[in-house]
Amino acid sequence: MHFIPDRSPGMQVHQLHIMDCSDKYILSKSHFLFLICSIAICLQLISCKDTFEPWQENEHYHFSIHGYLDASADTQWVRVMPVREDLFFEPRPLGATVTLKHEESGETAVMEDSLFTYFQGYAWNFSSGMAIEPEQTYTITAEYPDGRASHATVQLPEDFPTPVIEIAESQGEDVVIIKEVNHLADVLAVYHARDHNDKILIRAISHIADTSRTFHGDLQVHINPRRNARELEHFPPVFKRQIFTASASQDLIDFGQTDERVIALPQGVSNIRNGVGYLAGIISKTTPYERCVDENMQFVPCELQPPPW
Secondary structure (H helix, E strand, O other), rough: OOOOOOOOOOOOOOOOOEEEOOOOOOEEEOOOOHHHHHHHHHHHHHHOOOOOOOOOOOOOOOOOOOOEOOOOOOOOOEEEOOOOOOEEEEOOOOOOEEEEEEEEOOOEEOEEEEEEOOOOEEEEEEEOOOOOOOOOOOEEEEOOOOOOOOEEEOOOOOOOOEEEEEEEOOOOOEEEEEEEOOEEEEEEEEEEEEOOOOOOOEEEEEOOOHEEEEOOEEEEEEEEEHHHHOOOOOOEEEEEEEEEEEEEEOOOHHHOOOOHHHHHHHOOOOOOOEEEEEEEEEEEEEEEOOOOOOOOOOEEEOOEEOOOO
16 A cells, blocks of 8 residues: 555545535535445534543554445445544545455455545545445454554345336325335435536435335335425536435444434444444445336336446
């Protein structure tokens, strides 16, 4: 691993426009994580507001690790930073190796490092093209040369059929029908636009609170297009709409129901050994937010698209 303090070959610098801690929307060219990584940004803000200091000097917590492994994504991304410094305020080396291991086969890959710039500093994000499979177990380890290390192990959930989107004919609600999902991580209506510099902006509106389970066990997500239109009132004109659905393993923490002061504490909601943060395992399905029908005019799943982030 190497560090180059400019934009020379060998270090990728990605400019993200805005990451809003409200978990309501994210404006960015590429999205790294919707909930878990927004918490990574918010940790620093929370620690400044509270009277206690969550990142006290210690010999037990070495790295902050945030992210998820998505079996539907071609590339996996996680943020790895030293404890006490959620973001660097100037570019500098991390000095650690991050690996991704498939526990069932023993296959291990060294993840590639990229330095990202955010509105309040810099952070190291690590990527790997290793294929992630449903119902398999993976471990991410961050280690210093002297052996100090943090790691997390996650199991991916079962795969599930592509959701069906029923578009309302007039003033009704659109409905997303999801089958064979026991633990729903999130359902997002994703809107793509361009700013005045022609850069892509993404706004994602969560609809997990609008989800109910039917008598037959299916999930129904009700989306009010008029309410979303009001949310987008000051957003640039939308040129693409998508629905992002994610299933997670049963041990996924419900961050929306967790007190932010608990989130800010080391190990408050963490599954990182000898570290802090959270790593999840998900399977996602991204489809166009549009009507897809068969020859009998019955609603059917639309073709899958790559995840929007």
